[in-house]
Amino acid sequence: MNEREDLGSGDVLRRLLSNLNPGPSGWRTGAATILALLVALTLSSLLIAVTGGSPVASVEALFQGSMSDLTAWSSTLLYAAPLLLVAVGACVSARSGLFNIGQEGQVLIGALAAAWVGLRLAITGPLLIVVMLLAAGLAAGGWAGLSSLMYRLRGVNVVVSTLLMTFVAQQIVAYAVNTPWLLQESRIGNAIVSPQSNPLPSSALLGSIGEYPGLQINAGLIIALIAAVLIAVAISRTTWGFKITMLGRNPLAAKHAGVRVTALGGAALAVSGAFAGLAGAVLLASPVGVNRLQPGLSMNIGWDGLLVALVARNRPLAAMPVALLFGVLRSGGGFLAATGVPSFLVDVVKALLVLAFVAPPVVVALARRRRSGDRTAGARREAAPVAEEAIA
Amino acid sequence: MTIDERARELTPPTTPALRLRGISKRYGPVVASDGVDLDVHHGEIHGLLGENGAGKSTLMKILLGLVKRDSGTILRGEEPADITSPQEAVALGIGMVHQHFSLIDALTVWENVILGDTGKIDRTAACRQVEEVSRRYGLPIDPLARVDRLSAGERQRVELIKCLRRDPSVLILDEPTSVLTQAESAELFTVLRQVVRTEDRAVILISHKLAEITAATDRVTVLRKGRVVFHSETSATTPQELARQMVGRDVSLRAEGAALGLLPVDGGRPADTGTAPDTALDTAPDIETGTAPDTETGTASPAPGVVPALRLRDLTVTVDGVTALSDLSLDIAPGEILGLYGVEGNGQSVLGDLLSGLVLPTSGTVEVGGRPVELDRPGALHRAGLGIIPEDRHSSGVVLDMSIAENLVMKSLGDVSGRGFISRRKMYGIARRLAAEFNIVAPSMDTPVRSLSGGNQQRVVLARELSAGPSVLVAAQPTHGLDVGAIEDMYQRLQDAASGGVAVLLISTELEEVMALASRIAVICSGRITGVLPTGEATAERLGMLVGGVAA
Ligand SMILES: Nc1ncnc2c1ncn2[C@@H]1O[C@H](COP(=O)(O)OP(=O)(O)OP(=O)(O)O)[C@@H](O)[C@H]1O
Numbered sequence: 001m002n003e004r005e006d007l008g009s010g011d012v013l014r015r016l017l018s019n020l021n022p023g024p025s026g027w028r029t030g031a032a033t034i035l036a037l038l039v040a041l042t043l044s045s046l047l048i049a050v051t052g053g054s055p056v057a058s059v060e061a062l063f064q065g066s067m068s069d070l071t072a073w074s075s076t077l078l079y080a081a082p083l084l085l086v087a088v089g090a091c092v093s094a095r096s097g098l099f100n101i102g103q104e105g106q107v108l109i110g111a112l113a114a115a116w117v118g119l120r121l122a123i124t125g126p127l128l129i130v131v132m133l134l135a136a137g138l139a140a141g142g143w144a145g146l147s148s149l150m151y152r153l154r155g156v157n158v159v160v161s162t163l164l165m166t167f168v169a170q171q172i173v174a175y176a177v178n179t180p181w182l183l184q185e186s187r188i189g190n191a192i193v194s195p196q197s198n199p200l201p202s203s204a205l206l207g208s209i210g211e212y213p214g215l216q217i218n219a220g221l222i223i224a225l226i227a228a229v230l231i232a233v234a235i236s237r238t239t240w241g242f243k244i245t246m247l248g249r250n251p252l253a254a255k256h257a258g259v260r261v262t263a264l265g266g267a268a269l270a271v272s273g274a275f276a277g278l279a280g281a282v283l284l285a286s287p288v289g290v291n292r293l294q295p296g297l298s299m300n301i302g303w304d305g306l307l308v309a310l311v312a313r314n315r316p317l318a319a320m321p322v323a324l325l326f327g328v329l330r331s332g333g334g335f336l337a338a339t340g341v342p343s344f345l346v347d348v349v350k351a352l353l354v355l356a357f358v359a360p361p362v363v364v365a366l367a368r369r370r371r372s373g374d375r376t377a378g379a380r381r382e383a384a385p386v387a388e389e390a391i392a
Numbered sequence: 393m394t395i396d397e398r399a400r401e402l403t404p405p406t407t408p409a410l411r412l413r414g415i416s417k418r419y420g421p422v423v424a425s426d427g428v429d430l431d432v433h434h435g436e437i438h439g440l441l442g443e444n445g446a447g448k449s450t451l452m453k454i455l456l457g458l459v460k461r462d463s464g465t466i467l468r469g470e471e472p473a474d475i476t477s478p479q480e481a482v483a484l485g486i487g488m489v490h491q492h493f494s495l496i497d498a499l500t501v502w503e504n505v506i507l508g509d510t511g512k513i514d515r516t517a518a519c520r521q522v523e524e525v526s527r528r529y530g531l532p533i534d535p536l537a538r539v540d541r542l543s544a545g546e547r548q549r550v551e552l553i554k555c556l557r558r559d560p561s562v563l564i565l566d567e568p569t570s571v572l573t574q575a576e577s578a579e580l581f582t583v584l585r586q587v588v589r590t591e592d593r594a595v596i597l598i599s600h601k602l603a604e605i606t607a608a609t610d611r612v613t614v615l616r617k618g619r620v621v622f623h624s625e626t627s628a629t630t631p632q633e634l635a636r637q638m639v640g641r642d643v644s645l646r647a648e649g650a651a652l653g654l655l656p657v658d659g660g661r662p663a664d665t666g667t668a669p670d671t672a673l674d675t676a677p678d679i680e681t682g683t684a685p686d687t688e689t690g691t692a693s694p695a696p697g698v699v700p701a702l703r704l705r706d707l708t709v710t711v712d713g714v715t716a717l718s719d720l721s722l723d724i725a726p727g728e729i730l731g732l733y734g735v736e737g738n739g740q741s742v743l744g745d746l747l748s749g750l751v752l753p754t755s756g757t758v759e760v761g762g763r764p765v766e767l768d769r770p771g772a773l774h775r776a777g778l779g780i781i782p783e784d785r786h787s788s789g790v791v792l793d794m795s796i797a798e799n800l801v802m803k804s805l806g807d808v809s810g811r812g813f814i815s816r817r818k819m820y821g822i823a824r825r826l827a828a829e830f831n832i833v834a835p836s837m838d839t840p841v842r843s844l845s846g847g848n849q850q851r852v853v854l855a856r857e858l859s860a861g862p863s864v865l866v867a868a869q870p871t872h873g874l875d876v877g878a879i880e881d882m883y884q885r886l887q888d889a890a891s892g893g894v895a896v897l898l899i900s901t902e903l904e905e906v907m908a909l910a911s912r913i914a915v916i917c918s919g920r921i922t923g924v925l926p927t928g929e930a931t932a933e934r935l936g937m938l939v940g941g942v943a944a
């Protein structure tokens with residue numbers, strides 16, 4: 001009797017946890033994550049202390065910059081929006097089994113397209129921003145789609161090509177903002193021109209709800225939230241999502257079931273690129289930056305968004321709070337740097353936190369494999385016992 | 393029965409190598425193990441029988457520490473053993489060869505064998521060890537061969553070597569023969585006999601083939617719904633008795649015949665049982681009315697005038713420069729069961745892949761219902777009305793990490809969706825109906841297919857393919873891993889499909905199966921059809937010659 005009740009509650013706990021983490025997981029992973037987080041925080045404090053800062057003061061600064069008042073919150077949300085957009089796209093490609101890691105470049109391409117539309121096309125009224133967003137999505141989607149084409153024609157690995165295309169994208173943007181007939185800012189008198197575009201006209205900017213010093217919610221965030229919900233629904237409820245999942249889990253069976261494997265994979269890549277492109281447009285047109293196209297505009301949002309998806313384990317809804325956390329680290333991190341803690345430390349702390357989230361499932365799985373000794377390969381096909389152990 | 397077998401049975405056994413007491417395990421509502429007691433002695437092969445989902449694999453995984461038991465004790469010799477991880481099991485000398493291959497295709501034999509070892513990798517030492525084990529037990533294998541080039545029998549050898557290398561004193565084999573040919577099975581049992589007799593090890597053998605169990609084991613235990621329902625010395629029981637105990641009722645002769653079928657056929661006419669002519673009468677009236685098939689030229693026209701439901705024309709497939717199928721032509725009429733018989737590895741699996749839409753022919757065409765199928769279009773075969781039960785269900789038949797419900801509807805998403813959205817209600821409705829109709833036992837429709845028993849996975853595939861209302865059904869080794877009752881059920885369904893006008897292509901390496909079901913038998917050898925015979929004219933000799941590549 002007792003035993004059975006125990007089993008029941010264990011079951012509830014397991015279900016709760018497996019909601020947090022899809023795939024074979026369980027309390028082991030949950031406990032390991034908490035442990036890892038504690039270790040990450042301890043290490044971070046140690047680092048700060050060693051470099052002459054005060055951990056307590058640092059946490060305070062972090063909090064000050066990100067959550068202490070509505071202004072801080074506004075800035076956090078401004079970062080969270082593009083992060084979430086990138087992450088949502090990354091969820092799509094990762095679930096289809098094609099890993100796009102070139103978001104950083106796709107963000108830039110999206111921003112480039114949006115800037116060109118905003119500065120060069122004579123569109124008036126609210127239509128302008130819509131066209132900018134569309135252009136950003138299309139351009140970056142096509143850009144990511146190139147990788148799928150390279151795979152199809154020449155068998156180039158998608159991970160490799162998306163990554164390398166990032167560097168190409170950086171060159172293109174650098175070229176664009178250094179070339180007067182493209183997007184370089186106009187020379188006024190004898191002033192020195194910088195490698196950046198003209199500022200966007202006000203009609204090309206994303207509006208916000210609320211005003212300084214109150215809470216400002218930029219349209220970019222709303223777009224990102226809608227995107228996350230849409231993709232979550234698409235993945236879990238539509239035939240398209242079903243096929244994507246099938247493709248990611250067993251491409252042979254997907255092909256057998258009539259899925260156009262290459263086309264669907266290409267589409268998944270393009271969609272993930274398109275969301276990164278949207279993030280680029282949001283970075284360009286929201287008050288998070290200077291509303292000009294600059295080579296550094298992407299601010300590593302592409303990489304970080306990828307990490308958000310990783311921590312959220314490719315679930316768009318879970319990516320929402322994670323993007324917020326990363327937003328906190330960014331806005332708070334800026335503040336922290338202002339108080340004298342070296343800014344690279346913020347990146348180290350961030351890396352530690354990501355590791356704390358990402359490593360435990362892997363470590364738990366590895367430990368399991370080690371314990372299964374000679375049946376290492378068995379874990380691949382006979383995953384039932386793995387799932388079983390998680391319950392145990 | 394040999395003299396020393398008799399002698400061993402008469403000597404009272406010493407302490408058992410392994411004792412299980414009151415082992416229980418449940419998965420939600422499913423009781424996989426229910427107070428199981430089991431004694432396994434040194435020097436004996438212990439057969440473990442039971443229907444699909446009876447809990448055989450679960451019990452063995454508990455023994456190996458892969459699954460945690462809810463209650464019960466395990467005694468290793470006199471000592472209670474609290475096995476909670478495979479390493480502890482290995483330390484206690486328990487080794488297992490799993491139901492499904494767990495080798496990595498892209499690696500070589502020796503790499504697979506040492507996989508999971510810690511420490512430095514020494515290739516020459518590893519190869520030497522593989523060779524040594526292989527020589528000692530008579531399991532010939534090339535340690536440098538890549539696994540994806542090996543036949544099923546050779547892969548099984550690798551699994552066995554991998555296990556024997558650790559010198560287990562208790563060896564567990566979970567359905568080792570379901571993918572082996574008769575000859576390969578016979579070899580395996582010779583090896584096992586030797587392992588048991590000369591080295592005094594204990595073997596637990598799980599199989600659905602009753603003939604194997606009767607021929608190869610010393611003692612047998614039958615599980616039903618997780619419970620031990622029967623236990624006996626093998627010599628004191630009969631296959632019929634075992635079948636009855638497994639299923640809990642009498643099973644039909646025909647399925648039993650197939651379950652018994654693994655006994656070596658010694659030259660006689662297997663069709664003498666009388667079941668085969670029956671079949672022809674029951675299910676293929678077309679054949680009776682049509683003219684006799686042209687056996688001399690080997691072309692296969694079942695009945696001139698009738699549009700064949702499936703027509704394969706001059707199919708040639710070259711994989712990596714090797715011709716896997718050459719100019720293969722076959723016609724199958726509606727309502728006919730055509731058996732494609734041959735030794736494993738003669739092009740059957742490539743033909744299966746081709747009809748699954750995974751491989752494109754170098755030349756030749758496939759016509760369904762008189763219309764050529766555009767093979768390069770995804771899903772074209774399915775849309776044309778061809779259903780297939782693939783031989784390796786894990787690779788293309790199911791998505792292991794998706795649920796039963798999702799697997800059941802994945803080929804006909806259109807039926808459960810509107811405007812691109814999937815209706816969960818419809819999906820679960822269909823899934824529950826099919827699960828009931830095809831006896832798929834599972835905790836819920838959300839259970840991932842991976843955690844189903846082997847037989848239930850096969851039922852998922854069958855249910856999906858048959859429910860699509862195909863006009864052609866290709867069944868490749870459909871009874872691999874099925875229990876007697878399920879085999880009976882599968883046969884019945886194939887015959888029902890045929891009498892409902894479906895053309896059935898039965899690809900099988902088991903002679904009895906082909907003889908019992910098919911009205912015509914085509915023999916495949918090295919990727920070509922060496923002859924087509926009506927079942928009535930098929931004798932073991934004629935088939936034997938065709939299988940060897942000699943025209944009958
Ligand atoms: N990890 C799991 N989660 C949920 N149910 C499970 C799990 N593993 C096994 N089961 C269920 O337990 C029952 C026993 O399964 P088991 O694999 O032991 O059967 P089996 O006797 O080996 O059958 P087969 O001959 O088909 O291989 C089945 O109903 C199966 O669905």
Ligand SMILES: [Mg+2]
Pocket residue numbers: 448449450491566845846
């Ligand atoms: Mg089993």
